[in-house]
Amino acid sequence: xxxxxxxxxxxxxxxxxxxxxxxxxxxxxxxxxxxxxxxxxxxxxxxxxxxxxxxxxxxxxxxxxxxxxxxxxxxxxxxxxxxxxxxxxxxxxxxxxxxxxxxxxxxxxxxxxxxxxxxxxxxxxxxxxxxxxxxxxxxxxxxxxxxxxxxxxxxxxxxxxxxxxxxxxxxxxxxxxxxxxxxxxxxxxxxxxxxxxxxxxxxxxxxxxxxxxxxxxxxxxxxxxxxxxxxxxxxxxxxxxxxxxxxxxxxxxxxxxxxxxxxxxxxxxxxxxxxxxxxxxxxxxxxxxxxxxxxxxxxxxxxxxxxxxxxxx
Amino acid sequence: xxxxxxxxxxxxxxxxxxxxxxxxxxxxxxxxxxxxxxxxxxxxxxxxxxxxxxxxxxxxxxxxxxxxxxxxxxxxxxxxxxxxxxxxxxxxxxxxxxxxxxxxxxxxxxxxxxxxxxxxxxxxxxxxxxxxxxxxxxxxxxxxxxxxxxxxxxxxxxxxxxxxxxxxxxxxxxxxxxxxxxxxxxxxxxxxxxxxxxxxxxxxxxxxxxxxxxxxxxxxxxxxxxxxxxxx
Numbered sequence: 001x002x003x004x005x006x007x008x009x010x011x012x013x014x015x016x017x018x019x020x021x022x023x024x025x026x027x028x029x030x031x032x033x034x035x036x037x038x039x040x041x042x043x044x045x046x047x048x049x050x051x052x053x054x055x056x057x058x059x060x061x062x063x064x065x066x067x068x069x070x071x072x073x074x075x076x077x078x079x080x081x082x083x084x085x086x087x088x089x090x091x092x093x094x095x096x097x098x099x100x101x102x103x104x105x106x107x108x109x110x111x112x113x114x115x116x117x118x119x120x121x122x123x124x125x126x127x128x129x130x131x132x133x134x135x136x137x138x139x140x141x142x143x144x145x146x147x148x149x150x151x152x153x154x155x156x157x158x159x160x161x162x163x164x165x166x167x168x169x170x171x172x173x174x175x176x177x178x179x180x181x182x183x184x185x186x187x188x189x190x191x192x193x194x195x196x197x198x199x200x201x202x203x204x205x206x207x208x209x210x211x212x213x214x215x216x217x218x219x220x221x222x223x224x225x226x227x228x229x230x231x232x233x234x235x236x237x238x239x240x241x242x243x244x245x246x247x248x249x250x251x252x253x254x255x256x257x258x259x260x261x262x263x264x265x266x267x268x269x270x271x272x273x274x275x276x277x278x279x280x281x282x283x284x285x286x287x288x289x290x291x292x293x294x295x296x297x298x299x300x301x302x303x304x305x306x307x308x309x310x311x312x313x
Numbered sequence: 314x315x316x317x318x319x320x321x322x323x324x325x326x327x328x329x330x331x332x333x334x335x336x337x338x339x340x341x342x343x344x345x346x347x348x349x350x351x352x353x354x355x356x357x358x359x360x361x362x363x364x365x366x367x368x369x370x371x372x373x374x375x376x377x378x379x380x381x382x383x384x385x386x387x388x389x390x391x392x393x394x395x396x397x398x399x400x401x402x403x404x405x406x407x408x409x410x411x412x413x414x415x416x417x418x419x420x421x422x423x424x425x426x427x428x429x430x431x432x433x434x435x436x437x438x439x440x441x442x443x444x445x446x447x448x449x450x451x452x453x454x455x456x457x458x459x460x461x462x463x464x465x466x467x468x469x470x471x472x473x474x475x476x477x478x479x480x481x482x483x484x485x486x487x488x489x490x491x492x493x494x495x496x497x498x499x500x501x502x503x504x505x506x507x508x509x510x511x512x513x514x515x516x517x518x519x520x521x522x523x524x525x526x527x528x529x530x531x532x533x534x535x536x537x538x539x540x541x542x543x544x545x
Contacts, residue, residue, distance in 0.1 A: 051393075054393075054396075054397040055396055055397050055542070056393050056396045056397055056542065057542060058542045058543045075399075075401075076399040076400070076401065077399070078399075079397060079398060079399040080399040082397060084393065084394075084397040086390065086393045088390040090389075090390060090391040090392070090393050090394035091391065092389075092391060093389070104394070107394070107395075107398045107400065108398055108399060109399055151394070
């Protein structure tokens with residue numbers, strides 16, 4: 001079956017635990033070939049959202065469609081297109097890797113022959129070729145996480161849902177998993193939840209930030225990086241002039257002295273005075289050593305967005 | 314899995330012990346029985362008590378096996394795999410039920426195997442043997458269904474085991490304690506209905522009881538799993 005353009009569509013999901021409203025009217029869309037990052041503080045509702053999208057939890061209201069199939073009218077059909085890796089990988093620790101992955105494949109309705117082939121492919125994708133006969137309980141956390149991802153992709157679903165896939169892994173394993181996720185996204189579509197901003201930066205195409213059960217920001221990760229950028233640069237002069245002279249340059253809004261030789265120069269977004277500064281520095285002998293544009297880190301952006309939302313409430 | 318072989322070996326030992334004890338007792342009184350006009354055969358003096366023992370042992374063993382069925386899935390957090398797969402709660406419940414039923418039947422199969430070896434020495438009452446086998450199968454199904462439901466209620470396997478044991482033992486003791494012949498405690502106790510099968514009496518009343526008992530608890534288990542999705 002050809003994978004449709006919009007692989008997952010969720011509208012107005014709400015969920016309450018007891019008296020506490022945990023998810024308020026959440027709507028999401030996932031397209032084929034993209035990696036969507038669900039970002040948020042611990043306790044924002046990311047795991048609850050993913051549980052609702054995969055059928056482990058029923059939302060109080062709202063609609064979900066997977067590849068155009070209504071999740072509540074035809075749950076079996078819809079779930080066949082899903083692969084889910086929860087926060088704790090659902091591994092049967094007394095089974096061997098092969099046995100477990102074949103079971104996962106058969107569970108999703110694959111015939112024995114197709115399951116055997118899919119096993120070889122999934123093990124190759126996740127780097128588990130050598131671990132086939134080993135008992136899962138004897139393997140390290142990195143391998144167990146990989147087995148968890150393997151069970152989510154073995155039936156080649158259109159939607160792959162990963163809840164914090166790189167938590168607890170060492171840096172080289174993290175890099176391997178991220179490469180794998182990017183490869184998977186080429187064929188299907190991936191939603192992953194994380195609170196690691198580096199993950200968002202390296203893997204995700206789009207980002208949705210969640211806070212207290214609501215989506216407060218939604219954009220491509222490239223745009224997010226440019227969000228509310230302070231226009232300016234840091235300049236270091238070995239023979240600096242008095243501050244007033246720097247502030248007098250056309251286009252400069254303010255100058256702050258960070259040290260005897262370093263200054264932070266802020267300017268209007270559309271008027272960059274760095275060219276003028278360079279010429280002046282050479283003319284007046286300020287001995288310019290370094291000019292570095294200011295770039296907000298993703299962490300700053302994230303904190304700014306979530307703080308703004310908290311203040312606004 | 315080594316532990317399963319252990320269990321098989323230990324159970325085989327226990328049943329063989331009982332078998333030999335009953336066989337010994339029979340051989341002791343055999344000369345006296347031969348003088349009777351219509352003596353008891355070996356089947357009714359060895360096989361029937363052996364099956365009765367098996368039924369009682371099953372009452373204690375079944376909770377040990379059923380406790381893991383759903384409670385351990387919840388504890389090890391593997392239940393999400395089943396819930397997010399294209400499986401209905403009916404498939405999950407029946408799958409687990411049949412899996413454990415087949416396993417326990419294989420476990421108990423040592424009993425008829427031992428009894429059939431007696432055929433080398435004497436004529437067996439095959440009707441009685443078959444009636445007992447059917448009865449034990451239906452009894453096992455009932456115990457598994459009850460244990461499965463209680464396992465679905467909790468996340469701790471130990472609580473599931475003790476809960477199932479409490480219910481089964483409670484039903485058994487109430488059955489023994491009730492002196493009136495038409496007491497309601499007799500109707501709801503699985504072991505009471507097994508007694509007819511044990512004696513060689515095939516009563517549709519008893520068979521229907523076992524089937525309804527099993528279906529009742531399997532349906533409750535399905536409902537519990539559905540509720541799991543709704544209430545978290």
